[in-house]
Amino acid sequence: MLPPTPRLPEARALVEMDRYFVLHAPRQTGKTTMLRTLASDLTAEGDIAALSLSCERAKIFSDDIAATETILLDSLRRAADLSGWPKELLPPDSWPEEQAGTRFGKALSAWCSRCPRRVVLFLDEIDALQGESLISILSQLRDGHNIRPDGYPFPASVMLCGLRDLREYKVASGGAPDRYNAASPFNIIRKSLRLGDFTTDQIAELYDQHTQATDQEFTKDAVDRVFELTQGQPWLVNALADEIITEMGVTGTITAGQVEDAKERLIRARATHLDSLAARLYEPRVKRVMEPIVAGGPYIDRHNSDDLSYARDLGLITQTPPPQVANPIYREVILRVLGDLTEQNVHADPHSFVLPDGRFDLPRLLEEFVVFWREHGEVLIQQEGYHEAACQIILMAFLHRLVNGGGYLDREYAAGTKRLDVLVRWPYSGPDGERLMQREAMELKVWRPGADDPKPEGLAQLDRYLDRLTLPTGVLVIFDRRPEAPPWKERGGFDQATTPSGRQVTVLRV
Structure with missing residues (x-):
């Protein structure tokens, strides 16, 4: 395990400055471990009593403020009891009897008034709180924060830790989402901290x-x-x-x-982390982000920024534009999950596409795909939840079913590119027994209603892809989604074309 604290040195600096702030990162990135270690380190230095506690147990009490406060205070006491602290640092034996909506803040004040050190509180899994309960807890923190300068005993520093970025807590605690607003204590820094991935x-x-x-x-x-x-x-x-x-x-x-x-x-x-990731794909907010990425289309809805922020906070997409899937493993998981229905309809034997010399017969696979497309394409497109990306998903599932038994599929796709790049890698043995790798590149394009034929653009894009891969030839696949496209039984013509740099490539129109 890497030492957690050096991964986020800004957190210690903000605690020392008595700031209230947010730490966010996707699940399974080390947030909880970092909080516990930082709390332990700060307390060991002698000037601070720093405690990390989880809000997760309160997630079932969406709008029940009293129950949420009871659970949080119980979790706080349990965390303190397990800390091994001397008695003088611990919270009082009983919490003040206060009305719901003020009890959490008054309890923190009671603890701070008796503790000889500055109290620092890390609230982990803060996004487990929902509805009125979240608003109440954040509002109590805001009120305590704002009257600290008048001598009111309250935690010197509070960190909210969860999946979501600063904006969500500013809104819930009374602040404006997109500007500096004194009503929220969680805008003391203009942006929240994000626990980064490993280098x-x-x-x-x-x-x-x-x-x-x-x-x-x-x-x-x-x-x-x-x-x-x-x-x-x-x-x-x-x-x-x-x-x-x-x-x-x-x-x-x-x-x-x-x-x-x-x-x-x-x-x-489909390990637990990957399975929970896949389960998000059909959430409306996630689908609105992922569909243009898979389809290569642009983001044209000005209200989509909230959805993009949500997908970034989940760790599904990259932190910076252009939006694309966060890593190659996630890319594969997403396309495999989305293409599962198609795979169930592919009955060809993968071994039948292996040539006598051990290489993979890509031309025959494309011919088999034409047959499959004519028979199943129309129905599968209608049933595909990601309608705009249906063509790409179906071909990817077909390739995966027939290639992945002995080879590998690498896919590259991002919003705004108007394409999906595919590389088939197939290991085989050469004449002298040496291990070789066959590589076949494909570019996927869609001819949409009202648009020009994407062939010229596709040939130029395929050319650049082949340049990057140092390959002499490739395949351009064009899906015709126009109303005037040929009847389904007539789709699937092959042709040869020349790229701008002079490469001879295969063009398949389906």
Whole structure:
């Protein structure tokens, strides 16, 4: 485990400045561990009594303020009792009897009035609170914060920790969402803190702890591949290593190939973290963000910024524009989940697409897809929840069903690109037994109603993709979604075309 506190040095500085602030990050990134460690470190230094407590037990009391306050105060007392503190730092034996809506703030004041140190409070899982209960707790914190300068005993610093960004708490506690407003204590800094993902060096440091304990090493290529696949998402970084060591039972030096195998196993098993991620995809707020990303379309709804913020807070998409899926593992999970219905309708035998020399027969696969598309495409598009991205999802599911038994699919997609890039990687043995890798690149485009034929743009985009991959040829697939498109039974024509740089490529229109 990496030392948590150095990952967020700003938090200590804000505590020392007696600030109220927000820490947010997606689930499974180390927030709770960091809070507990920071609280322990601050208390050990002798001037502060810092306590971290979870609000999760109160999540069932949406608008029951009295019950929420009771649960929170019970959690606070339990956390203090387990801290090992001397008695003089602990809260009073009984809380003041106050009316609902004031009891939490008055209890904190009672504790601060008897504690000889500055009290610092970390409220973890704050977004477990909902409705009137959340508003009440935040309002009590706001009131206590605002009268501290008059000598009112109250926590010197409070951190709210959860999934959501600063804006949500400013609104709930009485502040304006998009401007500095003195009504909310949670705007003392203009932006909240975000616990970041691991860097490549931090992944290497984490894995080196395992090496020091067991002498089992990770190659540099393995560490680099972990970063490429996870972009440093802490749960994924740990899960890949655990899969290799514990589940796969690898005992020697860990290689990039084993990282690739572990990725496939994690995705197939739909581990808890990935399964909870997938369950979000059909939430309306998430769908409004993810559908343009998968389809490559633009964001044209000016009200979509809240949805983008929500998806970023969940860790689903990158923190900076253009919006794209946060890491390659999430990209695969999302397309596999969305394409599950299509996969159930693919009955071809994957082994039948392997050529005698061990290579993969991509031209035959595309011919089989045409047959599949003519038979099932219209129905699958109508049933697909992500209607704007249905074509891309269906082809991806077809490819996955037939390629992933012996090869790999790499997908790249982002909002505003008007395309989806696909790379098929297929390992095989050469004439002398050497391990080789077949690579086939595809570009997916959609011809939408009222638009021009996307072929010229697609050829230019495919050209750039092939340049990046240093490949001589590829495939451009164009889905025709216009009302005047040919009848379904007539779709699926192949043609040859020349890219702007002179490459000969295959064009498939379906």
